[in-house]
Amino acid sequence: MPIFLRAYSENPSAVAGAVLVFALVAASILAPLLTEFAPKELGGAPLQPPGAGHLMGTDDLGRDLWAQFLYGGRASVIVGLVAAAISTVIGVSLGAISGYFGGWVDDVVQRMTEMFSIVPRYFFAIVTVAILGASLINVICVIGLLSWPPMTKLVRAEFATLRSRSFVDAAKMGGEGPMFIIFNEILPNALPPIVVQTILTISAAVLMEATLSFLGLGDPNLISWGLMLNKAQQFLTLAPWMAIFPGLAISLFILGLNLMGDGFNQALNPRLRLEARK
């Protein structure tokens, strides 16, 4: 077993995080197998408390909440993954270019990153989605386009130190071009912190999607945990189960991702690995 996997699996909270995340993702993918109801299927008695027929009760229209809980995870997973992918691609490319080339390229990228990191992300996302329209694509794009600055800063710093190492000089002597050096020589060495940052980006994206949906700015046709909480607000005292379960899901998903992030960080960083063993 690679040393990092062993270090990861010896860390109980990191393992717990991975279990949480995989359980929730699997539940959302296998939703049709785990419930006989469709998430928008009407028919049950409204506001039924959790019980035998309906594991998590029903909502105000008599729809099964366990089905909504399972299918609702899909929105979080899709938005989390795609938005994080967008911001990782932007962040890594900009960071790599600016760290590797330096000079005026670096200056331009740096100013751009500063601009975007000052923007209050939540606030800006709320306004943009409210005006451009609440659809899955808009939500994903807004989150993806607002989340890259931390990744850029991180990758730039990694590249700035790695580019002066002798293996880069060796590749240059061998006649390799900058693209080859960036992707095949430096990037693999900068991978550990990028992996950790990507996980944290996913968790931030999931939270942002839930917040937008909670404010009624998610895709209205797509059941999501945030949307379930938005509906639950009016019935908070009457039907608390409508609020408890989806919120628990969001919290556990985010908690799991953060624990995984910490776990990867410790397992991939030899210095922290030694400290944890002490």
Place this chain on the structure above:
Amino acid sequence: MSGSFVSRLSYILRRLAQVAPMILAVVTINFLLINLAPGDPATLMAGDFADLETIERLREEFGLNEPLHVQFSSYVWKVLNFDLGYSYQFRAPVLDIVLARLPNTLILLFFSFILSMILGILLAAVSARRPNRAFDNTASSIAMLGYCLPMFWLGMMLILIFSSTLRWFPTGGMYSLRAPSEGWPRMLDIGRHLVLPALAYAAYFLAMAYRLTRAKLIEILREDYIRTARMKGLSDWSVIFRHALRNALVPVIAVMGLDFGVMIGGAVVVETVFSWPGVGRLMYESILSRDYPLLLGIFVIVSFGIILVNLIADLICAMIDPRIAYG
């Protein structure tokens, strides 16, 4: 002394010079949002409450038949003159509506921020004295939770537990219906309404202040000058509070200042959950009723506020830590 004063002054001036382009950027983004939105900007600005005449008047007023750069410069001029448009839902200028709600949000922000900073830093000091022991492990686990719970859900759960079940606090709003209108009784009434939203709000920032301060303190407590202080025979607490904390606080204040942006995003959800009559709730209402002039007006005002707060946080850091001036 005078050299460090000059360099500090030049840092402050440089920092102030950054403000103008940022303000211009905010105004530009706002202008782009108006123009990128689907449909005619005039229809958009007017919102759902306007009739055809108003739309035509707006088109005239905003010079929508002029070329874009002319529109832009006249828009910038208006914003610089504090003319942020008119809300057709409230039938009042946007600036007046926002300013009327602003104090309520500031009360919420102020108490949550103070609560999270003081508690977070104190708990971090206790944890950092003996890292990885029982207290530290418990506090750190709770902080991890506070960091991960979405504010709006935490708020809803607080209402469920402390309002609907235990009936200790009201479920929302800022005043009771039959509240006394002045003096201490009124303050107490507002205070009772403030507890739950402030808690829901502070949890995340408390966790954040705790995690940042703890990490920084543990790092600092390994340094040589701390060993020197210990060898002088100072107690753990006076080493932490007199020597280490001062240096640990600089990055914490810097990050918390930047996070003020997140804090204002949080105001929207917390004020929505607790029906707190602040700017965040106003923003939610403006989204629900598609009152776009109001929404964009709030965007401009709050963005200016954030630029100001970040500036203040930077200046405070420069005052605490003279090294920044040379950077």
